[in-house]
Amino acid sequence: MPSVHLVCDSTADLDPAFRAAHTVRVVPLKVIFGDQTYLDGVDMTAEQFYARLATPGPFPRTSQPTPAEFEEVFRELGADGGSIVCTTISADLSGTYTSATQAQAALPELDIRVIDTRSVAVGHYAAVKAAVRAVEAGGDADQVEAAAVAVRGTEKVLFTVETLEYLRRGGRIGGARALLGSMLDIKPILEIRDGVIEPVGRVRTYPRAIDRLVEECKQAAATWGGAEVVIAHADRPQIAAELVERMRPLVSSEPSLTVVGPVVGCHSGPGAIGVGFHKPID
Numbered sequence: 001m002p003s004v005h006l007v008c009d010s011t012a013d014l015d016p017a018f019r020a021a022h023t024v025r026v027v028p029l030k031v032i033f034g035d036q037t038y039l040d041g042v043d044m045t046a047e048q049f050y051a052r053l054a055t056p057g058p059f060p061r062t063s064q065p066t067p068a069e070f071e072e073v074f075r076e077l078g079a080d081g082g083s084i085v086c087t088t089i090s091a092d093l094s095g096t097y098t099s100a101t102q103a104q105a106a107l108p109e110l111d112i113r114v115i116d117t118r119s120v121a122v123g124h125y126a127a128v129k130a131a132v133r134a135v136e137a138g139g140d141a142d143q144v145e146a147a148a149v150a151v152r153g154t155e156k157v158l159f160t161v162e163t164l165e166y167l168r169r170g171g172r173i174g175g176a177r178a179l180l181g182s183m184l185d186i187k188p189i190l191e192i193r194d195g196v197i198e199p200v201g202r203v204r205t206y207p208r209a210i211d212r213l214v215e216e217c218k219q220a221a222a223t224w225g226g227a228e229v230v231i232a233h234a235d236r237p238q239i240a241a242e243l244v245e246r247m248r249p250l251v252s253s254e255p256s257l258t259v260v261g262p263v264v265g266c267h268s269g270p271g272a273i274g275v276g277f278h279k280p281i282d
Contacts, residue, residue, distance in 0.1 A: 004135050004144050005077040007086040009065065009096050010040040012124040013232060015258040022132045025073055027065050029096065031262040034058040040263040049262035050235040050270050059169060060266045064096040070103035078110035083141035085113045087127050087148055089120045090195035113145045118195040121264050122230040122276030123157040125256065129230070130281055147281060154224070155278035157192040158200070158216055160209035162271030164188065167197065189213070206271075210243060213275045218250050224279040226252025234260040234272040243273065252280050 008014070010028040019026070028039040033052065038044035044052075053060065070086070077084055086104075091097040097116045104112040117127045127148045134147035161167065187209040189201035203209050221227035229251045233240035240257060247255045260268055268274075 003080070003082040004139070004141050005082050005084045006128070006131050006135060006144070007070075007073055007077065007084060008124065008128050009088050009100075010261060011089040011094070011096070011120050011264055012087070012128050013046075013121050013258050013261045013264060014125060014128060015256065018129075018256070018258075022136070024128060024132065025077060027070055027073055027100075029065060029094070029263040030063040031266055032061050032063060037063070038262065041261050044262050046235075046259040046261050046265065049265055053265070053270060060262075062094075062263045062266050064094050065099050067099045067102035067106065070100045071106055074103055074107055074110060074112055078107065078112070083111040083113070083144075085115065085131055085141060085144045085148065087115045087117050087124060087131065089124060090118045090192070091116045092118075092195040093120055093197075111141060113141060115145065115148050116195070117148070118152055119155065119157050119192050119276070121157075121260060122159075122232045122258075122274045123151075123155055123192055125230045125232070125258060126155060126228060126276050126278055127151045129228070129256065133281075150281055151278050153279075154220075155276060156216065156220060157274065157276040158213050159190050159192075159268070159272055159274035160187055160206070160213065161190070161268055162187075162206070163269055166267055166269030210239065210273060213273065214243070214246050214250075217247060217275055217277045220277055220279075221250050221252070226280050227277045228253060228280055229255040230258065230276045231255050232258045232260050232272075232274045234265050234268050235270040236273060239273060243275070247275075251277070 006024045088097040131148040134144040186202040
């Protein structure tokens with residue numbers, strides 16, 4: 001029986017250890033400094049990106065993969081007759097989903113399933129994790145697709161940033177635009193809600209923002225009888241490690257920890273902390 005191949009774009013920000021342990025093909029977005037273009041996670045690591053961001057120079061911007069780049073990957077993986085399940089960043093945050101579906105349409109002879117995760121970073125990572133579990137349990141394409149989609153049913157993605165300036169410059173600020181002008185006095189609590197960024201609260205200090213992320217996850221886990229959790233940080237490893245310790249007794253399995261990569265980091269800026277959690281999938 002042909003296998004099921006997994007593809008995601010680089011905004012899932014998969015932890016290197018996870019990538020080494022599982023078979024997931026990553027199609028990179030691009031980060032651009034002036035006239036220099038880097039493939040996310042290929043030509044530039046997260047550590048290199050944040051070091052570059054701290055130096056004088058042009059403000060970075062990002063670019064989605066082309067349909068041809070997805071098509072090349074789909075052709076290669078589909079050559080054995082296996083199905084392909086591909087997850088992408090929310091279509092409301094990037095044109096990446098459109099590129100993937102255009103590649104899908106160009107290859108009607110292949111069984112390709114393209115899923116808009118309606119999320120990014122930790123939320124996208126969670127969908128990939130669910131798909132990996134389904135593949136490794138021997139699931140067929142329908143079961144793998146269903147597992148990735150099921151995450152969206154209960155998932156909540158919350159994050160805080162040190163400044164809204166990066167979201168504003170990148171044009172991804174969504175409903176959080178209402179908070180501009182008051183950021184000297186507050187730290188925002190933001191949510192990826194139905195694929196877009198919306199504000200859900202604001203507190204006076206960064207530690208209180210982290211407390212809010214923990215409390216939201218705690219309440220959900222109590223309701224669900226556990227939770228699957230992914231935590232990501234933008235150049236704040238110590239804060240993220242402490243957050244994992246706080247989350248561990250609240251949830252049903254070991255929290256996944258990763259670093260916000262160059263493309264997502266262009267829009268969050270350094271200091272962002274994100275938590276994605278969803279009801280455990282049977």
